[in-house]
Amino acid sequence: MWRGAGRLGYIFPMRELSEAEFHRYARHLILDEVGEEGQARLLDARVVVIGAGGLGAPVSLYLAAAGVGTLVLVDDDAVDLTNLQRQVVHMTDAVGRPKVDSAAETLARINPGIAVERVAERLTPDNAGRIVAGADVVVDGSDNFATRYALNDACRAAGVPLVAGALSRFEGQLTTVMPDADAPCYRCLFPETPDPELTPRCEEAGILGAVAGVIGTLQATETLKLILGLGEPMKGRLMLWDALDMSVQEIRYKKRPGCRACG
Ligand SMILES: [Zn+2]
Structure with a gap:
């Protein structure tokens, strides 16, 4: 199992929890797999969340509630009334304000x-390296392939795991790009930008709001597992979830020889 190459490998000296933290995180602490040491790791972790939208909202809500010590929200957009149907970190009175400000306040x-x-x-591609530097985990909640590729390349170069999610209509997908030498990356999975007509954005294709909540919550879960060193990450696996028939498919993918990001 992956234990983390950099900061996640750190265990001691352990941060001492305050009295209030003992209460706030009590349901984590009674999990043997988390405990005080795990909670201290969460409090010391730095997670970068790309996009404060449909995926970034549930991701950031759950990571904040879990006590991930530093969340970095990356988004250049403002809250629009049409966002509120799924972007549950933003309140109605935040319409028109920068998403990063609205989300940070919530x-x-x-x-x-x-x-x-x-x-x-x-x-x-120009600022991605700076933005992911020092992160323990990066979560991709973006809605376009240009951003996904730039993020993939920056995370591979920085040796940071990337938890990627995507949405369309009644479906969602999830995979994790690990920094391990033998791990495939997002370009191994999608070597070419797919036809935009086959991968429309939520604005064009529509999205059932709760579908974003499911995938974003899975991304948050995967992120917490990575920080805690628990279970098996979605390395080389793409999960496809269909809300209409409530089915889950898993596609395994391998490193592509000559991949420009990880080859
Ligand atoms: Zn690759």
Whole structure:
């Protein structure tokens, strides 16, 4: 099992939990697999969330509630009334305001004991390296292939695991790009940008709001597992979830020889 190459490998000296933290995280602490040491790891972790939208909302809500110590929210957009049907971190009175500000305020109300950093930028190949630097895990909640590729390349280069999710209509998908030498990456899975007509964005194709909640919550779960060193990550596996027939399919994918990001 992957134990983390960098900061996640750190165990001691363990951070001491405060009295309030013992209460807040009590249901984590009674899990043998988490305990005080696991909670201290969460509190010391830094997670970068790309997009404060349909996926970023449930991801950031659950990671904040779980006590992930530093959340970095990356989004250059403002809250629109059409977002509120699924982007549950934003309240109605936030319409028109920057998404990073709106989300940071909600997260502070859920858990004032964590830090939320706001990056009101669009992720590009030029700034991706700086944005993912120092992260323990990066979560992709973006809605386009250009961002996904830029993020994949930056995370591979930085040796940071990337939890990728995507949505369309009544379906969602999830995979994790691990930094291990033998792990395939997002470009191994999708070497070419798929036809935009086959992969329309939510604005064009529509999305049942709760579907975003399911996939984002799975991304949050995968992120917590990675920080805690629990279970098996979605390495080389793509999960396809269909809400209409409530079915789950898993596709295994391998490293592609000559891949420009991980080959
Ligand atoms: Zn690759």
